[in-house]
Amino acid sequence: MLDRSALGRTTPPTLNEVERGAIRRFAEALGDYNPIYFDAEYARASGYANVAAPPSFPISFAAGSDLRELVGVSSRNLLLGEVSFEYERPIVAGDRLLVTSRVSEISERPGPAGRVEVAVIEDEGRDEEGQVVFRARRSYVVRATRES
């Protein structure tokens, strides 16, 4: 059961330093060897300020927000249904982003096998000047148990 009182709950800003090595490992885990993720010179020639982060890289920040703490259900019982991202600019190595996560929706809706519980979490990453760099929205449903 989702924690009904979780709506609006917000994590304190967590500093995420975007490291080159972290970008490299993320790209390698995807099997994506685009040089913009590995080679700073190539990345600059492609229009990035430094080695770029893959578009889904902010996923790796989300770990800062423990889902059980946020919505009362642990990640193993939540199923990610939908995600969206908005980028003010590309995220690159060397960025220092303060990321906050906020529970923006706790609801219940009819599903194919009865009612499903839904939790939506919105993340926001700002640079140290306070400028928004990215926003993300993660929509989870509570996983049906074997009995249901």
Place this chain on the structure above:
Amino acid sequence: MPPRKLYFENVRVGDELPAMAKAAIDRVQLARYAAATNDYNPLNVDEPAAKAVGMPSVVAPSTLALGFLGQLVTDWARGGQVKKSQARFTRMLWPGDTLVCKGRVSDRWGEGGRYYVELDVWAENQKGELVVRGTVLLKAFYSFEDETRFRTGQPPLIVTVPRQATLAAPPPAKAPPSREPELPPTKAAAGKAAKGTPARTPAKASKPAKSPKKGR
């Protein structure tokens, strides 16, 4: 060698991105992805834990497929910037799955010297089943000249291009051509879980909206 660029002037609505086939997902990849995302959900990396909740094996995190779509788009966009993306997961991903990522230009427009390209993107597994689909908004330079102007501090090239998809009738199907998602090939818990209705969509939308294809 300078990277080749994608320019707005060369993009047309309906253009297809070259399909990208990924190697089969394996457990080593899941371990690396868990490390890279610092997310060690046992269902993704711990076989006994996954079986204990009724799954046939560990399951791959759906965001892995999102990463594949990012690769598809970034390879194609060559210098174009991803401004927005949205994706919905329609089926669970398993070790052994071989995904093919596809995409198509759904719209393009330019105003005030800014040029945007909108894409429909999706991925199918080895059975041709849709596992994720979404949209991506890219920003690109109009042309080499426009980029050169930007780099030399001059004002952008201004060409007003109305949204195309609204002009063309009928608009390109929002949903990609693929089979409708069904229950994953598992029983009990995994199957139910995969049917979870993604948020922000009406309950019915767990099937891709592609009524035009239904009658076939």
